[in-house]
Amino acid sequence: MTAIDVAQKTWLVHEILNQHYGIQAIYGRLDPMHELIATVLSHRTTHANEMTAYRTMLERFGSWEAIRDAPVAELTEAIQTSNYPEVKAPWIKQILARIIAERGEANVDFLREMTTEDAMAWLTALPGVGLKTATLLLLFNFQKPVLPVDTHVHRVTQRLGIIGPKVSAEKAHGLLLAYLPQDATVLFNFHKHFYWHGQRVCTWSYPRCGQCVLNPHCDYFKKQS
Structure with a gap:
């Protein structure tokens, strides 16, 4: 054809x-940070196990800053229902550290004002964030044409x-x-x-x-x- x-x-x-x-x-999850971190957890994982890992992580540590500062072993244990938690825990810590260092808080709402191309480039430069995660966040939460x-x-x-x-x-x-x-x-x-x-x-x-x-x-x- x-x-x-x-x-x-x-x-x-x-x-x-x-x-x-x-x-x-178009609808997204509760907020863009939820979408970003939950989608990282979702890689090769069922939705139910992803949500269990996300909920356990937040209940145990309480804030994005506490997750950033958590020992890798403890975060790995908290997200163990997600496949490959030993890989995802360092990614999540690095993502949060970079966002908080750059923006002063765990918030990616600024992506709304960026061009689609610039927002994609910014997101895919984060550890563990590929095209699937970036496009889900940009489409569901910011209505970008991806x-x-x-x-x-x-x-x-x-x-x-x-x-x-x-x-x-x-x-x-x-x-x-x-x-x-x-x-x-x-x-x-x-x-x-x-x-x-x-x-x-x-x-x-x-x-x-x-x-x-x-x-x-x-x-x-x-x-x-």
Whole structure:
């Protein structure tokens, strides 16, 4: 397919999922710092275990400053329900130390006033913050026109044939974004709907192709058939 064909297919399946799941208004978590740190905890971790780690961390230490100053071993133990806590604990401490040193407090609301490009560059310079974490924060909390690509979005778009089988999730951020309008509401709904579809229908191990509203447009379904 040409790039125009792929863009048209991307928009078509997006509209089908809009009808299937309903268009959502953009919403984030309670505040941007929550989004940032919780998303770091979410890497390779279920939502339930991520939230348990986040809640335990805050209950034990009480403030961002106390988390910054906590011994690595104690913070690692507090977030143990998140996978790879021994890696994430130093990242969280370094992120908080850098933000507080630069801004005088644990607050990233200033990102709202930055250009999308500058905000992305600032965030991805933080330890452990990649494209997924940065795009989630900027889209959900600041309505910037970026597209988070998690494992579900990546899997579903690959099976559909929108991105190639060897395209990484990192590369998919830019490829998928190029096929869609630079509109935060469109991008938010694309992300949420493909995320839900990957969770509920186009699952990794046993995709429910017979129940899928996208199967007429899906390369994976056609090969299985």
